[in-house]
Amino acid sequence: MITVSVDLGERAYPIHIGTGLLSRTELFAPHIGGTSVTIVTNTTVDPLYGDMLWAALAPLGKQVSTVVLPDGEAYKNWETLNRVFDALLARHADRKTTLIALGGGVIGDMTGFAAACYMRGVPFIQVPTTLLSQVDSSVGGKTGINHPLGKNMIGAFYQPLAVIADIAALRSLPERELAAGIAEIIKTGAIADAEFFEWIEANIEALNRRDADALAHAVKRSCELKAGVVAADEREGGLRAILNFGHTFGHAIEAGLGYGEWLHGEAVGCGMVMAADLSVRLGYLDEASRKRLVTVVAGAHLPSRAPALGDARYIELMKVDKKAEAGTIKFVLLKRLGETVMTSVPEDALCATLAASV
Template sequence: MGSGKTTVGRALAKKLNKRFIDSDHEIEARTGVSIPVIFEIEGEASFRQREADVIRDLTSQENIVLATGGGAVLNAESRKLLHERGTVIYLRAGIHSILQRTRHDKNRPLLRTADPRKKLEELEAQRAPLYQEVAHVTIETGRPNVQFLVQSVLDKLAQENLYHVPDALLTANKTAMSATSPPSTIGTILNVDLGERSYPIAIGTALLSDSDFLSSRIKGKKTVVVTNTVVAPLYLGALEAALRSAGKEVVSVVLPDGEEQKNWTSLMLIFDALLAHKCDRQTTLLALGGGVIGDMTGFAASAYMRGVPFVQIPTTLLSQVDSSVGGKTGINHPLGKNMIGAFYQPQAVIADISSLQTLPDAELSAGLAEVIKHGAIIDAAFFDWIEANMSALRAKDPKALTHAILRSCEIKADVVRQDEREGGLRAILNFGHTFGHAIESGLGYGKWLHGEAVGCGMVMAADLSCRLGYIDYVSKTRIKQVVEAAGLPTVAPDLGEERWLELMEVDKKNEGGKIKFILLRPLGQAVITTVPQEMLLATLRSCIAN
């Protein structure tokens, strides 16, 4: 309920020149009374039987778009008829979003309770597996407008060969696209459910040159693109042209490349451009690049005029699977990485997989570190998949990359939904980072890529987990082997034990002067804990270069 089935269904029917029917409205038309009255007089069981009868009748008809009630899947026969007679589209929405949409709706009898959120959680637990069972296509609704959702449905139906959609209705055939640009494909829309701060993650190909798509995601007349000297020659021109084709005014800021440039001086260059071009609160900042650009642009957006909109357009694997999602922004300080910043959510994330084809092998490997991390801390089955598909990932196979990005974003979005400001759970996303940040700070920013440091840090964290008895030797070895297979270092630099401890003490997770680590207990689950110093020193002595 509240996912937009009726609104999207009606718009979809109009696009496809079909008749639209809402099963709830059909029940009301047949009985002459409203759904709440049926519930009140006859009870839910009687209503469900009426609903099943209507669905049996309607699924025998041709050339219609049918919006069912949210509970229609509870009837086994209805599920069978829907799946066999039609193409089922599951519009998935987060509980917070549903509450926002339905809070003033008096025609939802199941939500007439003292605790609607608890009721929705119960319904989701009961119904979600049935939705997945019956659906041919799943679309994350989030907050995109109806037109965008309908377009996502059409593109997905065509992509999966589930329905013949006329070429004129597909995003990939819009006449506004450049004749020299490859057609864009929106593979997935995933929602980060944060209430009023919710936003979509669009994953697809050739999105940066699609003016219609960009216009649907980027609000405001004036845009400021922040990028760097490596990305600008590759993608800035196409993005600027597409934005101008969409009627946007474009200002571009090209910063020096590198982790060592993630500092106050670079941040001032962004502010200089914003002020010089008289940018106001309606200006949208676009972060075109990797994690460094994303973090700095987001921080600039959070501070300029006390907050302006920004959109993440990550062009590296690391930023597509991790840093662009979740709203952590900031710059480095000589005494600590990411110690100056803010939590500030983007309006959208646009992950164009096409940009990964120009990514150097070392940068791709750095991104794979964060993919491995997501499997290690939350999803053991995903970790198994990563092990089995590492060759395809390193070969930049689009299908493998799409799955890795989607699952990583799903995992991170769910963690961020539960703990937006890293009050507890979200800290598990820092698996390998306590050691990794020490490597980056100790060697000097830019000596190792962030993902390289995290990869090595995960090997060290796995070693520490094993010493504490949290994981077995086989799991520790698997982690080291998959990090190595990703092309990442597994031996840490010798910074000296005192220096290692000093660097790890400067960490945002620490409390009361005690170093906190994210460890595995077992593989696929994470814990946040302190450790005996002798265990930590044993790991350092085992993992550093001799």
């Protein structure tokens, strides 16, 4: 087991990474203070890992209950979130009740937001079961739900007490979701660590075939890099925005097609290719680096052709991005592999990238 510390002062927490962690009672014990625990999971994950988590919690002698939500980004909304509140209130869950998020990013984001809001804040633990949630949504404290007019528009910054990332859970992951997770790993290398980017290029096949050591290293390094960025900028004042590389285009793709059509990581994969195109077009990035990014995205079996939504629709969707200010879209672009620049862009360059990408 490897442990990465997210250094946020009194909100600091550990990320434990390794194989078989879901069964280890002693990893949960230090973080459960009250008398009851509510596991929030979905209809796909509960049959796979629900019993295992219950067995791990049993020796602690707490009242354990489970809320099973429908699976998918399409359910990341208020109605589904409210089922968690309904269950907590029906069970008289108090302020010391610990919520455990057992699932991917949608479950993690919704459970974290439920924990942030229930009685104005209860403790929670994340048990991410997808590669994407292990490398991405388990670091940074971003929680929330979607609104019909924008993704993750309603939410909170709220940190878990611990993240327990079981690499063994990735064995059951569908191929598309594995690739979606690799997209965020590629992103982390591209924005912050050229050496890690090279490691990904060299190990893309090991990641594709779910080699446990390669996955554990990729999760660890991604979490470390992201944790460093988040520790420097917990509430997204500046530096943290670099984590949105590929996300401005990606969010537009997801919203434009309807949430759930493409996976978030697939949209980010394609969004990174688009952002790299724009970076070259504006003279920030060299063509060879762009090609390396395109190659590794393709190597992870991620889409690199954008859906044809039309320029006007893309621009409209990007204007509601949370990074936009007074209607001006801010893009995270690459200066080189491992280094970013944040900038607004002329509309003709943006349209040229859109034309070249669909």
